[in-house]
Amino acid sequence: MERIKLLQELVIKNQSKILFWVFDGIGGLPHPETGKTELETANIPAIDAFARSASCGGLVPHGAGVTPGSGPGHLSLFGYPLDQFDLPRGVLEVLGAEDVFHGGELVQGVEIQAGDLAMRGNFATLEHRGDKAVISDRRANKIATPESRRVCELLSRELSVEGYEVYVYPGKEHRFALLLRGPGLVGGLSDADPQKSGVPPKPVEAEHPEAERSAALVNEIIAQATRILADEPEANTVLLRGIGAAPKIPTLEELYGIKAAAIATYPMYKGIARLVGMDVLDVGSMEHADEVKALEEAFDDYDFFYLHIKETDGYAHVFDFDGKVGVFESCDPLFKKVTEMGFDVIALTGDHCTPAVLGDHSWHPIPTALWSKTVLGGGVEAFSEREVLRGTMGLRASRDLLPLALAEARRFNKFGA
Template sequence: MKYATEHKCGVVVKGPKLSGNISGTDPLKDNCLLLKAQPLDDSFEAKNTAEVVNELSKEITKILKSHPINKKREEEGKNIANVVLLRGCGIRIEVPSFGKNHGLAPCMVAPTKIIAGLGLSLGIDILEAPGATGDYRTLLTSKAKSIASALTAPSQPPPRVFVPGEEEFKPGRVEGYDFGFLHIKAIDDAGHDKATILKVRGLEAVDQAVGQLAKLLWQAEASGSFQYYLCVTGDHSTPVEYGDHSFEPVPFALCRLGDFVGAIGEENLDVVSLEDFPLPSVAAGVQITEVKFSPGTLVSYFGDSVSEFNEIAAARGCLGRFPGSEMMGVIKKYMKTKYE
């Protein structure tokens, strides 16, 4: 068992006759009893794994009950932390690397460990980004600078990347990378916490970070040695009214960096500050009564008529609706056919 991010941890069970096809112990709702893992098929492996996980769950509770922190909490009349909710069981599989599949040298900034784990499984280098925490305290500027540095090498020193098994960062590719993935988790957290103001302010902060990333990349592209493309999307919605993941198609935006700069105006990009800024702090659960937006004039540059980034607006876009498995194909086709 290893600590991950916020309240999360990773639990690894190794041995023969195991399966990832079991349910979890998390009831997914407050004030409900802890569940028992159940096999999701009739195989011996699934039944065996469910039994192992249920036994593990009992042992975790025994250890937690006797922990000094919990004993102190009990003496103070406070609730104790006596369970670990186990969910999302799976088995790591061998898959072709991202580089082999797409012919690109990839890197990512992903302090959220489940995302970083997916990246490592695909052979994607995990970049160091000081102050990036994967929660509300994260420094978005650090993420933008880390990705930009990796994508502008060799004009920059080699970025530092995570080395699995050594728990530290070492110099990455000297020649740099040509695909960067920047993950932001805090907006999802605000949805789970039903913190409407925080989610709005957080999205405004993401806008600011996108501007910082664009400025850094544009400085490199202006040298004539690089050409960049920006893609903004998500993996799911987390509505504040619901407080959990939902199933709406997510918006997807793709453009050449030069077109982005042309749309917002290079003079506006020049004044973007590259100073670090924290995500706004708003208490979870606070509801908003009125939000005043001043977006200015929204115009699309070219491609289609969409000028806003949300589920409803994106549905009118020229790409229509497509499964996530086609996303990289869409991106590479756009790069090849439009600007080769």
């Protein structure tokens, strides 16, 4: 039996309260001068005490060696086995995007909906050779990120397909994502990327008859984009791939019987939370203390809370080791406070690691501590990247954390007699 179906069948409801406290990009690597990681450096007595009473371990987000973006990282953490839900790469890209342009403006609160058609894109260089146009550079000479952002803004202003909304998500260098919203969009479209230079761009093709109208729309987008960008020196066309429609994915309530709320200050994380059916609570500011306040106020109304701290990842992305350490330290008393609110189960974890020495996400196991009154704790002295691996949880797939938490919350029946 598929695991997810088994779990669904075993679910029971009760009055228990579960919290996932998520430090974005939580895990790090040793600082070259001290040999200590971010968590080994941080002075976090409350978190350390929590870890000593918890079952600690490391979460592997998507199998050995895979570095997840925020979309795949969070979906795993929420107990979604990505290999069993057909989430096209374009959808994962949009889920993880920080900004979005619409009509030439940066807009807020755009969240992917079932039926949206999402795709990844490269800006590329099209060159006219005789009477043929060929892709001379699939990455438009890896144009600088601000350049790429300007072109995304331009596209979002000029692209126009009657009856459809077009959203453009800037990425790093030549990368971006694009989302089409409107009636009758379906996936099953081939990539428009020829995968090599010196050949003409490939039109998108429908893999089945129902997708033909969607294919025509995407080809229209490509044709328009090529006209709009005609005068750009490098980024004068787009190559689209990973095109797919956002599926209706089951909510956390449908899968695991939990009414869930998200407490996050950045749009991307609110969007991912809504995708899995969470209510997004109003925090009212960007302050962590206000996130904790929102948690306290909504305590009675939900079974499961996801509280997201963004800044650990933010500092790590700019190689600011001390900045990241500081976020852990400033959150330590807030975390202590939530441990006193009466939760039955608390997980302290992350969506992926972002070591400050790398300045980017990584593939390393995510330091995690799971506490309840029935947890098998022990083995660790503190909460750190290395120390948790001595704990009783061991190495687990990220997607296993939620089932473990639900078990600790006594929300599963026995399997068989």
